[in-house]
Amino acid sequence: MISEFKERIEKRHERSRELKKEGKKIVACFYGLVPKELIHAAGIVPIQLIEERNPQYEEKSELLPYLCGMGKNLTGQIYGKVFDYVDGVMVGTVCDTNRHVYDIWAHRKLFPHLLLVRTPSTASDAAVNYYTDELKRLAGELEKISGKKITENSLRESIALYNENKDLFCQFYDIRPKTDISAEDTVYIFSSGLVTPVEEHNDMMRRFLSILSATSEANNEVKLMLCAVNLNMAIDVIRMTERYGASVVTDDLIHNARYGSNKIDMEGDPFEALARGYLRKVPAPGIYSFEERATYIRDRMAKAKAKGMIYLIQLYCDAYAIEYAILKERFDKWKLTHLKLEAEDTPSSIEQLNVRIQSFVESLS
Amino acid sequence: MAEAEKPEEKVDLKSMMKKLSAGASYRRVIAAHEAGHPICVASAGIPSEIMFAMDVYPIYPESLAAISSGIRKADEFFDEARARDLTNSVCSYTRCGLGISWTNKCAFGPLPDPDLFITDVSICCLHVTWWAYLEDHFKKPTFFVDQPATDRPDDPAYIDYYENQIREMVKFIEDNTHSVFDLERLKQTVRNSDLTGLYWKKIMELRKHKPSPASFRHLAGQILPLVTALGDKDAADFYIAFYGHYQDLIKQRVTPAAGGEKYRLIWNGIPIWHHLQVIDYFEKKGANFVWEPYTSLSWGNKTPSGRLDPEDPFRTLAVKYTNVFTNRPIEARFKYFEEAIDEYDVDGMVMFSNRSCRPQSIGQDETVEMVREKYDLPILILEGDQADAEGFSWEDAKNKIDGFVEVLEARKR
Numbered sequence: 001m002i003s004e005f006k007e008r009i010e011k012r013h014e015r016s017r018e019l020k021k022e023g024k025k026i027v028a029c030f031y032g033l034v035p036k037e038l039i040h041a042a043g044i045v046p047i048q049l050i051e052e053r054n055p056q057y058e059e060k061s062e063l064l065p066y067l068c069g070m071g072k073n074l075t076g077q078i079y080g081k082v083f084d085y086v087d088g089v090m091v092g093t094v095c096d097t098n099r100h101v102y103d104i105w106a107h108r109k110l111f112p113h114l115l116l117v118r119t120p121s122t123a124s125d126a127a128v129n130y131y132t133d134e135l136k137r138l139a140g141e142l143e144k145i146s147g148k149k150i151t152e153n154s155l156r157e158s159i160a161l162y163n164e165n166k167d168l169f170c171q172f173y174d175i176r177p178k179t180d181i182s183a184e185d186t187v188y189i190f191s192s193g194l195v196t197p198v199e200e201h202n203d204m205m206r207r208f209l210s211i212l213s214a215t216s217e218a219n220n221e222v223k224l225m226l227c228a229v230n231l232n233m234a235i236d237v238i239r240m241t242e243r244y245g246a247s248v249v250t251d252d253l254i255h256n257a258r259y260g261s262n263k264i265d266m267e268g269d270p271f272e273a274l275a276r277g278y279l280r281k282v283p284a285p286g287i288y289s290f291e292e293r294a295t296y297i298r299d300r301m302a303k304a305k306a307k308g309m310i311y312l313i314q315l316y317c318d319a320y321a322i323e324y325a326i327l328k329e330r331f332d333k334w335k336l337t338h339l340k341l342e343a344e345d346t347p348s349s350i351e352q353l354n355v356r357i358q359s360f361v362e363s364l365s
Numbered sequence: 366m367a368e369a370e371k372p373e374e375k376v377d378l379k380s381m382m383k384k385l386s387a388g389a390s391y392r393r394v395i396a397a398h399e400a401g402h403p404i405c406v407a408s409a410g411i412p413s414e415i416m417f418a419m420d421v422y423p424i425y426p427e428s429l430a431a432i433s434s435g436i437r438k439a440d441e442f443f444d445e446a447r448a449r450d451l452t453n454s455v456c457s458y459t460r461c462g463l464g465i466s467w468t469n470k471c472a473f474g475p476l477p478d479p480d481l482f483i484t485d486v487s488i489c490c491l492h493v494t495w496w497a498y499l500e501d502h503f504k505k506p507t508f509f510v511d512q513p514a515t516d517r518p519d520d521p522a523y524i525d526y527y528e529n530q531i532r533e534m535v536k537f538i539e540d541n542t543h544s545v546f547d548l549e550r551l552k553q554t555v556r557n558s559d560l561t562g563l564y565w566k567k568i569m570e571l572r573k574h575k576p577s578p579a580s581f582r583h584l585a586g587q588i589l590p591l592v593t594a595l596g597d598k599d600a601a602d603f604y605i606a607f608y609g610h611y612q613d614l615i616k617q618r619v620t621p622a623a624g625g626e627k628y629r630l631i632w633n634g635i636p637i638w639h640h641l642q643v644i645d646y647f648e649k650k651g652a653n654f655v656w657e658p659y660t661s662l663s664w665g666n667k668t669p670s671g672r673l674d675p676e677d678p679f680r681t682l683a684v685k686y687t688n689v690f691t692n693r694p695i696e697a698r699f700k701y702f703e704e705a706i707d708e709y710d711v712d713g714m715v716m717f718s719n720r721s722c723r724p725q726s727i728g729q730d731e732t733v734e735m736v737r738e739k740y741d742l743p744i745l746i747l748e749g750d751q752a753d754a755e756g757f758s759w760e761d762a763k764n765k766i767d768g769f770v771e772v773l774e775a776r777k778r
Binding site: 062063064066067093094095096097099100101102103104106107108116117118119120121122124126127130131133134285286287290291313315316317318319321322323324325326328329340342 | 449450451452454455456459486489490491493494495496497498501502509511513514515516522523526529530533691694695696718720723724726727728729730731
């Protein structure tokens, strides 16, 4: 079953091209603040733009050297026509790089449809009203792509499907520390959800959970939690921890934290419910409670009996870097044992983390 | 709309500058605190006229970071940020500004304990995180003058939303201080702000003259009242007086460029505060900066008419503060460059690729491409950081400038 998830992520472009041949429209999301439910309600398949380890992409992007690797990597992939099946891209702002890389994509006319989500940073009544209207405006733009009207009912159905997906993730994350599912496999299970039609992923998750059973927690490995932005870097660090006799028993991968953060209310106007469900409810620096985010990490560590936590920052990701410094005040106050690592998404940069990870694991043994 | 006043007599520019200097601004904040007025840590880009009209005294950490950097007193704030695990990839204004908040002092001395925090959310995403942190760490009332990310800042619905935010800001101040809002006082404040912005704009226009009388180095210092004293009549008087001064310099054909103004340049970006001598070096070589988006588009009356309407203060401030240059599409930004190149008769451009400021730096290469395509102008790209001198080589910068000026010279032959 794991291989099914892994294949979904590894062959995501092939699968998307197949969907395209079947007549589906595809809209890519640039980071987790994009309301995928809205895209789905227009009869379009939302997929997430995901980083792919290949230094050529960063070079190809020709973006400034001090910008985060994620923005550069995605731009390089776009220039390399990796996403040639995409009908449009929707950008939800979480940092200055993703906001302004949008300007370059728009300037170079890289997609037939490029939509910037104008998300307020507060959740006041005025902000909810503004964002509800904005979602309706975006619905109109999406309808132009698919030719399908977004009705209150279709949006409600889409919200229900994504709520189910989030629910299935929660079930998996709760049981995972008690199973023999590896950390690396967990990354595949989760990330496949970002690039698979939600109906199919729900089905996969239901089948998977039905055969998943708890095992005894007998091993003596050092249990760790991993917080990270970049999926490839996360896998590298997971492998390194295993090399030194530790295991990552739970994680806070930013794609996941944002995607699976909270369910949308099914009552009332679905546009307004979506607005309320996204404003200050999705973990992103500055627009989400630091207390809740730090507490979430601490609680998840406790639940998974993790002795330590690794916080992996992709170099030049200023949003994640500043968030770490803020969360650290609480980590220190709670005496939460952790290691901050900062690296680029290249094998040589990651390789330099070896010694620090080894020392950290040994200190917890 | 207020009538533009004309300077009638010679004024003492030095004493006016002293009255509005950074040091004077610091002393005003200290005195205000002692007098029981509320003190607010404020970001650039908020409608500061509201604070002025309500006797709220702002501390601007970005401005203090620029000043600290300019007088080489920023290191201890950067060290403080480093000690708290803020990596150097985070904006230097943020690191230095947080250092100022943590140590509760600035380059001039100790700072009073603030009562409020207010920030904009449209100039950069870090403002949001930075002020959210201040709220979280110092547990003080905090207001975000909300402005969603946009590439269409002129959209009336967008301006409506922001206008409502300004009204909410007034309510926030009233709810959290003893200050009381007075519409007539706001109108007078906007009147003063309008004159201030108007004369700043007129000074910018004077730079079309050949030779241009103004030095970017001096303007970088003279811009401070636009940041710290909008609404104050003294600020309006200050720019009115400077307008007269620059008119006199035009009559005398005075230029800051040593040996005469041989080349007229555009500077794109925030000044390099820790090495302002970069600008001097250009001027010594006969190259004078005559237009910058930083001076011409980021400050002053950013309304389509170039004026503020004191009779409709909330709307006029909403129109002004939603007009953020870097929120416009790259093509729209290029139009400003086109106008400047044509109207200011420019010979070349210097682009400051500032690792701290993503909004200003992303898209710069595309602007360069468009300028090269249409004008074939020589363009120099200088890399560095606005406030953090780490990694900046003065020798390298001079070499690059030497080479660039040689290119300009060859083209003039």
